[in-house]
Amino acid sequence: MSQMTYLQAISSALREEMRRDPNVFILGEDIAVFGGAFKITQGFLDEFGPARVIDTPISESGFVGAACAAATVGFRPVVEFQFIDFIACAFDQIVNYAAKCYYRWGVPVPIVFRGPTGGGIHAGPYHSQNPEAWFAHTPGLKVVLPSTAKDAKGLLTTAIRDNNPVVYLENKFLYRHYREEVPDDEYVVPIGVAALRTVGRDLSIISYGAAVHLCVEVARTLEREGASIEVVDLRSLAPLDRETILESVRKTNRALVVHEANLTAGFGAEVAAIIAEEAFDHLDAPVARVASLDVPVPFSPPLEMAMLPSVDKIAQAARRLLAY
Amino acid sequence: MSQMTYLQAISSALREEMRRDPNVFILGEDIAVFGGAFKITQGFLDEFGPARVIDTPISESGFVGAACAAATVGFRPVVEFQFIDFIACAFDQIVNYAAKCYYRWGVPVPIVFRGPTGGGIHAGPYHSQNPEAWFAHTPGLKVVLPSTAKDAKGLLTTAIRDNNPVVYLENKFLYRHYREEVPDDEYVVPIGVAALRTVGRDLSIISYGAAVHLCVEVARTLEREGASIEVVDLRSLAPLDRETILESVRKTNRALVVHEANLTAGFGAEVAAIIAEEAFDHLDAPVARVASLDVPVPFSPPLEMAMLPSVDKIAQAARRLLAY
Amino acid sequence: MTAPKIILPDYPTEIQADPRELPFDREQLLRFYSAMRLARTFEEKLAALYRQGRIFGAVYLGMGQEATSVGSISLLEKGDLFSTVSRNLSAWFYRGVEPGHVFARWFGKDQPPGNGRELGLFLADLDGVGIAPYHNGSMASWIPSGAGYALAFKMRGQPNIYMAFTGDGATSPGDFYEGLNFASIQKLPLVIICEANQFAYSTPCDKQMPVANVADRAPAFNIYAETAFGNDLFTVMAAARRAVEHARQGHGPALVEFKTFRQRGHGEHDDCGYVSSELRAFWEQRDPLVMYRRWLIERAEIPAADIELIEEMAVARVEAGVEYADGLPFPKPETVTERLFAPSPHDPKPEDRANIFEPIDNPAIPALTAAQDRSSGGHF
Amino acid sequence: MTAPKIILPDYPTEIQADPRELPFDREQLLRFYSAMRLARTFEEKLAALYRQGRIFGAVYLGMGQEATSVGSISLLEKGDLFSTVSRNLSAWFYRGVEPGHVFARWFGKDQPPGNGRELGLFLADLDGVGIAPYHNGSMASWIPSGAGYALAFKMRGQPNIYMAFTGDGATSPGDFYEGLNFASIQKLPLVIICEANQFAYSTPCDKQMPVANVADRAPAFNIYAETAFGNDLFTVMAAARRAVEHARQGHGPALVEFKTFRQRGHGEHDDCGYVSSELRAFWEQRDPLVMYRRWLIERAEIPAADIELIEEMAVARVEAGVEYADGLPFPKPETVTERLFAPSPHDPKPEDRANIFEPIDNPAIPALTAAQDRSSGGHF
Numbered sequence A, B: 001m002s003q004m005t006y007l008q009a010i011s012s013a014l015r016e017e018m019r020r021d022p023n024v025f026i027l028g029e030d031i032a033v034f035g036g037a038f039k040i041t042q043g044f045l046d047e048f049g050p051a052r053v054i055d056t057p058i059s060e061s062g063f064v065g066a067a068c069a070a071a072t073v074g075f076r077p078v079v080e081f082q083f084i085d086f087i088a089c090a091f092d093q094i095v096n097y098a099a100k101c102y103y104r105w106g107v108p109v110p111i112v113f114r115g116p117t118g119g120g121i122h123a124g125p126y127h128s129q130n131p132e133a134w135f136a137h138t139p140g141l142k143v144v145l146p147s148t149a150k151d152a153k154g155l156l157t158t159a160i161r162d163n164n165p166v167v168y169l170e171n172k173f174l175y176r177h178y179r180e181e182v183p184d185d186e187y188v189v190p191i192g193v194a195a196l197r198t199v200g201r202d203l204s205i206i207s208y209g210a211a212v213h214l215c216v217e218v219a220r221t222l223e224r225e226g227a228s229i230e231v232v233d234l235r236s237l238a239p240l241d242r243e244t245i246l247e248s249v250r251k252t253n254r255a256l257v258v259h260e261a262n263l264t265a266g267f268g269a270e271v272a273a274i275i276a277e278e279a280f281d282h283l284d285a286p287v288a289r290v291a292s293l294d295v296p297v298p299f300s301p302p303l304e305m306a307m308l309p310s311v312d313k314i315a316q317a318a319r320r321l322l323a324y
Numbered sequence C, D: 001m002t003a004p005k006i007i008l009p010d011y012p013t014e015i016q017a018d019p020r021e022l023p024f025d026r027e028q029l030l031r032f033y034s035a036m037r038l039a040r041t042f043e044e045k046l047a048a049l050y051r052q053g054r055i056f057g058a059v060y061l062g063m064g065q066e067a068t069s070v071g072s073i074s075l076l077e078k079g080d081l082f083s084t085v086s087r088n089l090s091a092w093f094y095r096g097v098e099p100g101h102v103f104a105r106w107f108g109k110d111q112p113p114g115n116g117r118e119l120g121l122f123l124a125d126l127d128g129v130g131i132a133p134y135h136n137g138s139m140a141s142w143i144p145s146g147a148g149y150a151l152a153f154k155m156r157g158q159p160n161i162y163m164a165f166t167g168d169g170a171t172s173p174g175d176f177y178e179g180l181n182f183a184s185i186q187k188l189p190l191v192i193i194c195e196a197n198q199f200a201y202s203t204p205c206d207k208q209m210p211v212a213n214v215a216d217r218a219p220a221f222n223i224y225a226e227t228a229f230g231n232d233l234f235t236v237m238a239a240a241r242r243a244v245e246h247a248r249q250g251h252g253p254a255l256v257e258f259k260t261f262r263q264r265g266h267g268e269h270d271d272c273g274y275v276s277s278e279l280r281a282f283w284e285q286r287d288p289l290v291m292y293r294r295w296l297i298e299r300a301e302i303p304a305a306d307i308e309l310i311e312e313m314a315v316a317r318v319e320a321g322v323e324y325a326d327g328l329p330f331p332k333p334e335t336v337t338e339r340l341f342a343p344s345p346h347d348p349k350p351e352d353r354a355n356i357f358e359p360i361d362n363p364a365i366p367a368l369t370a371a372q373d374r375s376s377g378g379h380f
Ligand SMILES: Cc1ncc(C[n+]2csc(CCOP(=O)(O)OP(=O)(O)O)c2C)c(N)n1
Pocket: B029, B058, B060, B082, B083, B086, B089, C085, C086, C087, C137, C138, C139, C166, C167, C168, C169, C170, C171, C173, C195, C197, C199, C200, C201, C262, C266
């Protein structure tokens, strides 16, 4: 075990897998000589050489398409998007090629698409987005969003060994702000198993990614007010751990869904819909959602903070449900 | 009034608006000389000339980007995607430029993105998709899906006059299969107002696009079984007519959401989530959903029909809710 | 509505090659012919079935482009991979694809590897005939794929090349540029065979590109490229060979543009109103199959009877293929959700959910969330 | 980790032009200088504020590229439009943008037109200085936009051109190809000013493109293009003028590639470890501002005092700008959801929901839905 930031945990998983499996290679913009815009692959060029650490031209669709092809003949590419916002430029290759290849032909595409998501760092409309819902809606893709350093490493290790395309979404605010004890050597966290961050009886808060930390803090706050909150961290949206969600809600009889992506048609809607269909008889209150407002992510801090979910917003919604 | 197919209604709206407003122009692949893959713009080149009816190279991102720019200086372009599946190639220009421009700068982008969606014609994974959820989740875009010839014309007219980017999704199965009386001259159907296709007391079926016809038929069938079904046709997902959805469910106390796009994180989840949050006290049964299975659209008829929603699947779900 | 302006080149109506100077024996010459003929016969049958309403969906044919396909594909060596577009059936047959299997796919039957999921128009068969599972939806999406397969060869030190067939219209999308740009920077063994049949659906080249030839784009990529007549089998082979050798020797990507013509519509629903009779007539005199057949008899002195035998065999194989396909079952509806995800080593097991309580017991968190409002970002 | 190989060109360290042969009077010469100087002073201040933690998010500077920006932008005429990227502040200032307004945007204040929604790095001002609201997120996305603005000029018969600044790395994305391809087919008045500062973030050109110069790509687009030294103000003007005239005369797009150098990192967080000291030294001797200043004094015989006055004014305007920006309020949090959709003529009114019962009373429907299973498709 050693203290690692969320960012170091990602590097560690990448490095371990590249040492373990010669078929793993990485490509993206400025990842080799520069070590990546966030320095996640610092030192990789020296250790693994230019054949396995490839600086690409600014051509997301081109290098994603190339990496997907290499994946069908035994390689396990990990593609870095400098900011996840640019995944929109490779959208066709991901949703139409990577996602459908195995269903069409029975040929697996073991590839990881990774990159920094999320706001809160005043980076404006094009460096702050959370695109998970687009991919969770696309059959054939796995979608993973770690909230802790430990999960970041374990889930990335699993994602690289997975035989399917995995969209692995990192939160850039957590990169350097979040730090914890992480095992030094390899371990896996299965994709499709949620985690309980707090255990409680009165309300289930279902969340994922960076928002989980807000929810845990809300749980602590409300604990002091006498409420017992269960925070479910989905960790993966596809596959989705429906059992854990439903068990929790059947126990607490109240559900609040929280994420950083904007509300409308966000993945929280899917979670709420599942609860409304499959835990209906157990519900003592409406299924509520807290998420970002439905606008692009604005640059100016007062606007951005008003747009993002916050401890206060979540706590208010939780209190409303508890009082219902 | 005259009998028009759904396809002729779309042509009629386009032609009327191009006659009315010289700033409206159309561009896309094979739309000029050939009149479009589905012949929607047949004769347009002769009437409006090559400056306003532009055959483009196969460059969705390029001509979408160009059209968006022209829209910011007074033009009202209507972009045709030969099949909506290729909208994935223009994804960045749509979600990152068109959707955000007005919020960022206060400069409107009056543009319509239109094209054929949907399955049931055995066209395989790349000519059958329903991408509305991607766009409904993107703030700044309006999303419209007509289910009738009358709405097809009225909504397209409104979309062309709207000062925002509108994703106008046509159903290619309805193109020639659906025909009805349509006013010959111009009229508008406001974007953001749902329609009731049947009025009922026992169950609300909320749907949009081609699936509405399945729902209406289910309503007729169950009527014979003594149930009274209200079919809500959303017509537009963004903006969404929440009032009509909630009024209907508060009246019938039961809700079934139906669409042709695949289930998970589809727009039906948003509708179900809204109902579960805002009509909770009125619900006598779980909120159910019927949609396509979560796989790419397969080519072979037995597979495709198993994947798509059907009258039987919807009727079964409806009966379950009615019996609840 | 003006017809696209046409410059008719001076392509000969006869195959030029001297049989004695060719390295091919009689058997090999007939192998070329039978692949071309089988494709033509197959497509004639497919068109007939389409008109009878016996085909689901649309039908796209490659009649008139057989020489480009067979001439190019004949240069592949063991371990090479390739991808085709809508008009390369003759290339499949040259590589040994079974007509019956193709009919089965067109009929939506339970035929591997698609098992009814994909159109009959497309095929992936890595280990068999060497067709890579490319993205056949969006035009040019297979150029980045081609770069990826070529990259895989390079990383493994294999002496192989990747051959990507593509239409001329498919050179307009950004993927063509991004894929070829990457391949050239990395000096990858990617060979692009561009079938310049002068239209993309109804759109003529002058609306598709500001240059006269696709090969004129080569300087932008600093690659080897040439333009050649695509209906003379041996002209095709000679040009394709130069490109394949360039790539195989490690000099990077190569592109050969073959001028040819699509005798049918974009699909069988297309009446081709946009094609001038002048252009059609020019190319009718240059039907690659007719040219090669005449050459076989008149120049290679192969008895007409032997050729007719091949033609009868083609008919027989096509008829047998239809029969085979008719006899196959459709995929079972209940299999529709199968094969979405490939099994993976760490797929969740029941016991994984035994102990899922993993508290975030981190004093930093309140500070963390508070920090959000103060974060100055700027670290990228 | 090998440093990118560098070929150092023989660009002079002195501006070559003879002042007597230039059409500019003293005032105009100083106007060029003050825009360049103001940008430099502004960016020095911005960098200082960034280091003090007074800026939200990241900071990107264009120091060293001022001649390319000012020389090119000076050619615009009334009604022309343009878009800039991260390193063209001097072009804004030449066009009359207020430093205080730019600081206000960097500070996230409630300054139009972004009102805190966009970064200080970007600006749209169609009716004012003529900056089009382009897509500044994804590299090269503004090339299709440029084609669109040029198309608008052409459709309206306006004699205007669109000038799109772009980096050299931004010539790799497919949008560069698709946009320029479309512009060339349509012969649109699009001028691309490529600032070839030899790196895209840390990535050198030889990893970005297989050609030595961006201009080498021109044949693929059949457009006018040239490469020139970007730090000599008058060399820039001469080359840019040729391109602008080409486009304005209706000959279609033109591209000028200016070799220049980014004196700072990609952003202020970037230590530029990837830039060789040799390369840095070469360009330090060719600082466009220093070269022009020396030329003004030594060749144009402008008294140093006059130049110092401009420099003091620049400092004063920058300080006043910071003060102005500091004094402005932040946008109100409650305005965050405003201005998402533009009002439209047929926006729903309450009465629209009065009568929403619109039955689908269509006997065809049961047949329709049944038809689905029988549909043979194939009509496309
Ligand atoms: C990105 C994208 N846009 C549009 C289409 C629809 N489409 C299918 S084939 C075709 C024309 C292709 O022309 P070309 O590449 O010349 O091939 P050809 O049919 O002439 O052999 C088009 C536009 C597509 N498949 N992909």
